[in-house]
Amino acid sequence: MEPALQALLAATGSFLFMTIIFAVIYALCKDPKKHTRRHPPPRARTAPAAELSSIESATFDPALTRIEIGELARVTRDFSPDLIIGDGSFGLVYRAKLASGVTVAVKKLAPDAFQGLREFHAEMETLGKIQHPNIVKMLGFCIAGSDRILIYEYVAKGSLDQWLYDMSSMGYDVAGTAKCPKLLDWETRIKIVQGVARGLAYMHTLYTPIIHRDIKASNILLDAEFGAHIADFGLARLMDRSHSHVSTQVAGTMGYMPPEYIYGCMMATTPGDVYSFGVLMLEIATGRRPNFPFAGGDGYEIRLVEWVTNMVSQKRYMEMIDPNLSRENLPENDVINYFAIATMCVSEDPKVRPTMSDVVGMLE
Known part of the structure; x- marks a missing residue:
């Protein structure tokens, strides 16, 4: 066989051999199971069970009945700017008169005031227990979706x-x-x-x-x-x-x-x-x-x-x-x-x- 023909056959064989190798590698990379193991898909975020609770309220004063978010929206006229009496840390404060006749201060927290409900509950439980004549008394709180609202005693003469x-x-x-x-x-x-x-x-x-x-x-x-x-x-x-x-x-x-x-x-x-x-x-x-x-x-x-x-x-x-x-x-x-x-x-x-x-x- 002539040298030129031998060289051509050798080159063709090498090309076919490399083509087969690349085809095998490509097939392996396309394997769904192997692909999943190499690149796991991102996990979907599941909200904590507590955060899925849409409405929740609690009172710390036995003289007050349970305060619902609907009543707070009504007595503050959907948190009207006309009723704002203060701009404290993390939220606005409104003056409101409850159906029971008690006047209270209602503070609507900014959405990022607390990182999670667990932290919020811990803070409220602690502050709700404070009983001292020189500390504003917390009466309760409401949670509705992302809204978190605090109810305080109303102090007559302002700041x-x-x-x-x-x-x-x-x-x-x-x-x-x-x-x-x-x-x-x-x-x-x-x-x-x-x-x-x-x-x-x-x-x-x-x-x-x-x-x-x-x-x-x-x-x-x-x-x-x-x-x-x-x-x-x-x-x-x-x-x-x-x-x-x-x-x-x-x-x-x-x-x-x-x-x-x-x-x-x-x-x-x-x-x-x-x-x-x-x-x-x-x-x-x-x-x-x-x-x-x-x-x-x-x-x-x-x-x-x-x-x-x-x-x-x-x-x-x-x-x-x-x-x-x-x-x-x-x-x-x-x-x-x-x-x-x-x-x-x-x-x-x-x-x-x-x-x-x-x-x-x-x-x-």
């Missing part, structure tokens, strides 16, 4: 923030003349501070302590006698027995947040609440918002805590008092002691801050 800064709430007429000039006088402000301190001390000394994490003037509600009630536990988290809770969520309000939270500490602690309470004390006495910088003595902008620290170092106590407050019958020693307690609470070192139980003792 401390309004009474410190909103002249209309303080009883001023159009001309700016005070109708009730004695409201939020020094004694009333001390009463409010003491009430907040007692409420926080109670939460911090529970068997499983609770940290509020967002103490501020708008989260303090006032009753008809100007008693203080701590509200809005949207950022509250249970602590374990080591008095700490690791969280990746930045919580709180600028101006009130302790420095350790701002600088990256993800550990929620009772001293963090103490710091926020100290800032609130300074705000109540001075009438200055802690999150708004203002002109310092040297012409540069300064924030409340820094300003008070500087003024205390110069012993200029009476100059810090809210200019709307009458100085008549205001003992300077009381003012000095007040700022001494507040500055201890806002110490940069969490270990130096007193406990809230200690603060209650010092205030009373």
Whole structure:
């Protein structure tokens, strides 16, 4: 056989051989079972059984009958903006009068306020058990699909923030003349501070302590006698027995947040609440918002805590008092002691801050 013919036959054979090999490989790859094993299809997400429950409600106050979502929609006129009385953490708050005649505050949570029903139930069960005269009482909750609604006791006089800064709430007429000039006088402000301190001390000394994490003037509600009630536990988290809770969520309000939270500490602690309470004390006495910088003595902008620290170092106590407050019958020693307690609470070192139980003792 001629060499040219031999070469042609050899090439043809090689081509056929390689074609057969590739055909076998292709057939193996097309095998449905082998394909499934190599690339398993994604699993369909199955919602937890609890999340499939469309409607659920519970009450924590035996004086109230079961509150249904239909009644809440009716008494809030389908959550009409006209009935909004507050904008707290994670949701709007509405004033509503139930069929039983009881006026309540209804808070409709934002859809992403809680990650799951298990977490929501745990939080509600804990908060529903809290019974203290200086903490807003949770009356119950409703769940309907993705809607989660909280029912609280209604506190008559609104927030401390309004009474410190909103002249209309303080009883001023159009001309700016005070109708009730004695409201939020020094004694009333001390009463409010003491009430907040007692409420926080109670939460911090529970068997499983609770940290509020967002103490501020708008989260303090006032009753008809100007008693203080701590509200809005949207950022509250249970602590374990080591008095700490690791969280990746930045919580709180600028101006009130302790420095350790701002600088990256993800550990929620009772001293963090103490710091926020100290800032609130300074705000109540001075009438200055802690999150708004203002002109310092040297012409540069300064924030409340820094300003008070500087003024205390110069012993200029009476100059810090809210200019709307009458100085008549205001003992300077009381003012000095007040700022001494507040500055201890806002110490940069969490270990130096007193406990809230200690603060209650010092205030009373």
